[in-house]
Amino acid sequence: MAQNVPDFRFGEDAIKVRQFLYQFWCERGYPPALRDAAEATGFDRRRLMQAYRELDLGIMIVIDQEAENVNILKCMPFSAYPTQARLMMDGRFHSYLGCAMEAMAASRMPPFAGKACEIEAYCACCLARIGLVMTDGAVISARPDSVLIHVSLSPWYWNTTNVMRMCDSMNFVLDRSHADRFERQAGRRGAIFTLEQGLAFVSRGVSTRMWDPHRPPDFIRPAQMLDGLKSLGVDVSMWE
Numbered sequence: 001m002a003q004n005v006p007d008f009r010f011g012e013d014a015i016k017v018r019q020f021l022y023q024f025w026c027e028r029g030y031p032p033a034l035r036d037a038a039e040a041t042g043f044d045r046r047r048l049m050q051a052y053r054e055l056d057l058g059i060m061i062v063i064d065q066e067a068e069n070v071n072i073l074k075c076m077p078f079s080a081y082p083t084q085a086r087l088m089m090d091g092r093f094h095s096y097l098g099c100a101m102e103a104m105a106a107s108r109m110p111p112f113a114g115k116a117c118e119i120e121a122y123c124a125c126c127l128a129r130i131g132l133v134m135t136d137g138a139v140i141s142a143r144p145d146s147v148l149i150h151v152s153l154s155p156w157y158w159n160t161t162n163v164m165r166m167c168d169s170m171n172f173v174l175d176r177s178h179a180d181r182f183e184r185q186a187g188r189r190g191a192i193f194t195l196e197q198g199l200a201f202v203s204r205g206v207s208t209r210m211w212d213p214h215r216p217p218d219f220i221r222p223a224q225m226l227d228g229l230k231s232l233g234v235d236v237s238m239w240e
């Protein structure tokens with residue numbers, strides 16, 4: 001919703017709705033309509049709308065703020081529209097994931113515990129296939145094993161209105177030469193994360209996502225974000 005939002009806690013309605021969204025999306029692979037949410041929670045449309053806005057402010061979901069039906073675009077790690085990473089379960093399409101970083105995070109959702117989560121993705125520059133298998137937040141295999149995550153947007157621009165642009169900037173690439181090529185194609189420079197750095201970057205959030213119904217909101221505070229990236233050993237000099 002915005003950067004540097006002051007600390008707040010989610011209310012009981014938002015907590016109940018968030019847990020329902022996770023359960024519904026993990027089970028079905030797509031987001032619920034308002035009627036599904038009403039049937040599950042007993043809330044009417046205004047009460048749901050307020051809970052959705054609160055969850056959007058706390059960076060748990062992204063809604064179309066202008067829409068009368070508060071259309072859900074994302075409930076991290078999931079995306080309602082096609083992205084670079086699709087989650088496959090038992091050889092079948094399950095859902096689209098928010099971005100390359102959310103692809104690192106998805107296997108930590110409680111309903112997926114112990115399961116092989118296959119991530120079907122592709123290189124941002126040449127669209128060549130990339131495949132990961134993840135279980136409980138660990139990379140079991142990566143094809144090719146040179147895969148990296150390119151982030152083309154500085155944290156100073158993350159979540160200025162919502163996280164759509166930030167997620168869009170986090171892409172898999174085959175290796176450093178493909179990252180260079182993507183930078184020329186997109187006309188943007190970015191930071192490069194190894195898969196291990198990507199896992200470390202998402203680890204704090206995924207350890208409590210859905211596991212803890214009272215997990216507090218997320219906040220984008222750019223200066224702290226940059227310090228965090230540096231502490232993971234990510235080279236952020238191109239943004240300074």
Ligand SMILES: [Zn+2]
Nearest residue numbers: 123125126178
């Ligand atoms: Zn490529």
